[in-house]
Amino acid sequence: MPPPEPRTLFDKLWDANLVEPERADAPAILYVGLHLVHEVTSPQAFAELNQRDLRVRRPDRTYATLDHSTPTLPPAASGARTYVTAAAAAQVDQLRANCERHGVRLADWDSHDRGVVHVMAPELGLTQPGMVVVCGDSHTATHGAFGALAFGIGTSEVAHVLATQCLLQRKPKQMRVTVDGRLGPGVSAKDLTLAVVNRIGFGGGSGHVIEYAGDAIRVLGMEGRMTLCNMSIEAGARAGMIAPDETTFAYLRGRRHAPEDFEAAVAKWRAFVTDDGARFDSEIQIDAATISPMATFGTTPDASIAIGAPTPSARDDSERQALHYMGFAAGAPTTDHAIDVVFVGSCTNGRLTDLRDAAAVLRGRRVKEGVRMLVVPGSESVKQQAEAEGLDRVFIDAGAEWRLPGCSMCIAMNGDFVGAGQLAVSTSNRNFEGRQGKGARTILASPATAAASAVTGKLTDPRAFLEAAHA
Amino acid sequence: MPEQFTRLTSRTLVLPQANIDTDQIIPARFLTTTTRDGLGSAAFYDWRYGPDGALVPDAQLNTIDPAEHRILVAGDNFACGSSREHAPWALLDYGFRVIVSTGIADIFASNALKNGLVPVIVDADTHARLLADPGGRVTVDVECCELIAGNEPPVKFVIDPFARRCLLDGVDTLGWLVDRLPAIDSFEARTA
Ligand code: SF4
Numbered sequence: 001m002p003p004p005e006p007r008t009l010f011d012k013l014w015d016a017n018l019v020e021p022e023r024a025d026a027p028a029i030l031y032v033g034l035h036l037v038h039e040v041t042s043p044q045a046f047a048e049l050n051q052r053d054l055r056v057r058r059p060d061r062t063y064a065t066l067d068h069s070t071p072t073l074p075p076a077a078s079g080a081r082t083y084v085t086a087a088a089a090a091q092v093d094q095l096r097a098n099c100e101r102h103g104v105r106l107a108d109w110d111s112h113d114r115g116v117v118h119v120m121a122p123e124l125g126l127t128q129p130g131m132v133v134v135c136g137d138s139h140t141a142t143h144g145a146f147g148a149l150a151f152g153i154g155t156s157e158v159a160h161v162l163a164t165q166c167l168l169q170r171k172p173k174q175m176r177v178t179v180d181g182r183l184g185p186g187v188s189a190k191d192l193t194l195a196v197v198n199r200i201g202f203g204g205g206s207g208h209v210i211e212y213a214g215d216a217i218r219v220l221g222m223e224g225r226m227t228l229c230n231m232s233i234e235a236g237a238r239a240g241m242i243a244p245d246e247t248t249f250a251y252l253r254g255r256r257h258a259p260e261d262f263e264a265a266v267a268k269w270r271a272f273v274t275d276d277g278a279r280f281d282s283e284i285q286i287d288a289a290t291i292s293p294m295a296t297f298g299t300t301p302d303a304s305i306a307i308g309a310p311t312p313s314a315r316d317d318s319e320r321q322a323l324h325y326m327g328f329a330a331g332a333p334t335t336d337h338a339i340d341v342v343f344v345g346s347c348t349n350g351r352l353t354d355l356r357d358a359a360a361v362l363r364g365r366r367v368k369e370g371v372r373m374l375v376v377p378g379s380e381s382v383k384q385q386a387e388a389e390g391l392d393r394v395f396i397d398a399g400a401e402w403r404l405p406g407c408s409m410c411i412a413m414n415g416d417f418v419g420a421g422q423l424a425v426s427t428s429n430r431n432f433e434g435r436q437g438k439g440a441r442t443i444l445a446s447p448a449t450a451a452a453s454a455v456t457g458k459l460t461d462p463r464a465f466l467e468a469a470h471a
Numbered sequence: 472m473p474e475q476f477t478r479l480t481s482r483t484l485v486l487p488q489a490n491i492d493t494d495q496i497i498p499a500r501f502l503t504t505t506t507r508d509g510l511g512s513a514a515f516y517d518w519r520y521g522p523d524g525a526l527v528p529d530a531q532l533n534t535i536d537p538a539e540h541r542i543l544v545a546g547d548n549f550a551c552g553s554s555r556e557h558a559p560w561a562l563l564d565y566g567f568r569v570i571v572s573t574g575i576a577d578i579f580a581s582n583a584l585k586n587g588l589v590p591v592i593v594d595a596d597t598h599a600r601l602l603a604d605p606g607g608r609v610t611v612d613v614e615c616c617e618l619i620a621g622n623e624p625p626v627k628f629v630i631d632p633f634a635r636r637c638l639l640d641g642v643d644t645l646g647w648l649v650d651r652l653p654a655i656d657s658f659e660a661r662t663a
Pocket residue numbers: 067068116117118137139346347348406407410411428429
């Protein structure tokens with residue numbers, strides 16, 4: 001018998017979850033191991049089921065949370081939540097009613113599990129290697145950090161999964177991004193992520209799934225891996241993934257929804273790695289040692305440079321428009337512009353390690369007069385752990401606002417937003433025109449950079465602060 | 472269920488910028504709806520209305536009759552970003568039935584097809600010709616997979632055979648998948 005064809009991690013994930021293979025005239029049917037649901041992209045899907053008198057097929061594989069449009073301020077004295085509009089409140093009520101009707105678990109306001117969907121699910125041990133994980137949200141790629149095939153879907157597909165636990169899919173192309181070497185001191189997973197998106201280009205990963213490999217990936221903790229996989233969509237790829245290893249297993253061990261026979265599960269999960277000699281449609285190599293703290297200067301997430309480097313000149317009308325919108329001049333660094341708002345949070349950088357990074361810079365310092373800094377933990381669990389460590393005090397003492405968990409200024413649909421014309425340094429993932437509020441101008445950066453920028457009032461490389469702290 | 476689509480001839484609307492993301496197509500603050508209807512009024516809202524909420528009279532999208540311009544020719548990497556299906560819902564409700572570009576984001580294209588909005592990828596030369604002729608008459612034929620602009624010879628485009636069948640016959644994909652439940656049952660039995 002000839003030796004079996006070497007397969008990639010993706011090939012193995014695909015094969016393991018294949019209900020029916022694709023044919024010329026029909027896509028493959030893929031089985032979904034975990035379906036995450038939130039209030040914004042699910043109401044029309046539940047309505048579709050209800051109209052057809054269909055039930056949620058696997059409530060045990062479905063988990064819902066409130067995150068996108070929920071207020072991050074505490075309730076009023078009456079106990080009422082301060083929703084931005086009646087429509088936002090109605091959307092949350094609708095999700096609650098849908099979950100009740102279909103027996104779907106919901107991390108509601110009173111739940112300690114509630115959080116941004118991509119922060120909460122891994123914490124609960126719901127996300128596991130070998131699974132297909134989907135959600136009506138493009139940053140579902142985050143869960144690929146566990147060696148899962150995880151991608152965002154539209155609302156019609158949310159209905160498909162609710163009703164059948166399956167999706168119709170064509171096999172994508174595959175790209176491998178190998179990052180060797182070590183990140184320098186004070187250079188974070190977010191800097192690596194921005195460098196990777198810059199290298200692939202916005203849309204450069206279109207039609208592909210990405211596997212991240214190499215020494216620099218292996219030494220990342222799960223939080224850093226999630227930050228990297230999270231922004232795969234910013235390179236146009238639907239999914240990003242990292243083969244599971246001891247770091248993955250150690251993270252999952254003891255989590256509430258981890259498998260009961262954990263060792264047996266680990267034995268199975270170890271198979272989810274790319275075989276030697278497996279082929280990718282494209283390969284990219286990056287040397288981690290060349291990466292400095294990064295920040296975006298344009299209105300697409302790939303438009304990033306090392307902090308302090310001169311702003312590149314525009315190559316076309318879109319880039320000219322981006323510089324004009326941002327108010328930046330080609331040839332000059334973006335570090336002399338006054339910052340109005342700093343946002344630390346989101347599914348990219350709203351985890352405990354991110355808050356620790358920001359707090360390490362802020363400890364004993366103050367947010368500059370005139371700068372508004374908002375720190376929004378990614379989940380209730382992150383919030384509790386941060387408070388147990390006293391990070392909330394560091395932020396509050398520095399003059400920042402410490403909020404309840406949610407998406408907040410990342411998508412600016414809950415009442416937290418950056419004002420028109422204001423310049424923000426944000427740890428989120430999108431710097432599109434108006435993403436953080438109409439007319440808002442966004443610089444994407446790491447939590448440490450965000451904190452350093454809050455202190456100086458200008459975009460700032462955080463390494464000087466960290467060296468001072470260590471000296 | 473998606474509207475059927477066989478062939479359409481219409482004027483184009485040209486938005487040449489690259490990377491028009493779904494936050495431009497429909498800003499997040501309009502996503503607090505629980506239905507699919509009426510989102511056309513929010514399509515490209517921040518391009519059509521000023522900060523004070525007043526209509527920007529010379530914004531291109533405010534100067535056309537949407538019923539006359541049902542083919543949107545957009546810059547590369549159209550509809551990147553968020554997976555919100557509100558984007559195709561808003562475009563359809565505004566009046567578009569076809570999007571033409573050199574690149575259309577994966578999730579958007581998949582969402583669009585499920586709603587009867589046809590994503591058409593063309594080569595750079597065809598794209599350049601279409602960009603240079605805003606308001607020109609173009610025919611998009613899903614039966615033959617052809618785009619015809621003016622007197623130029625037809626340009627072939629690729630559309631997934633299953634998606635094409637869904638457009639031509641108005642196939643209900645959820646119903647199709649529900650019919651596959653026996654195979655799904657046996658997968659679950661096999662892997663349990
Ligand atoms: S934090 Fe931002 S990117 Fe993440 S799920 Fe929420 S809105 Fe989406």
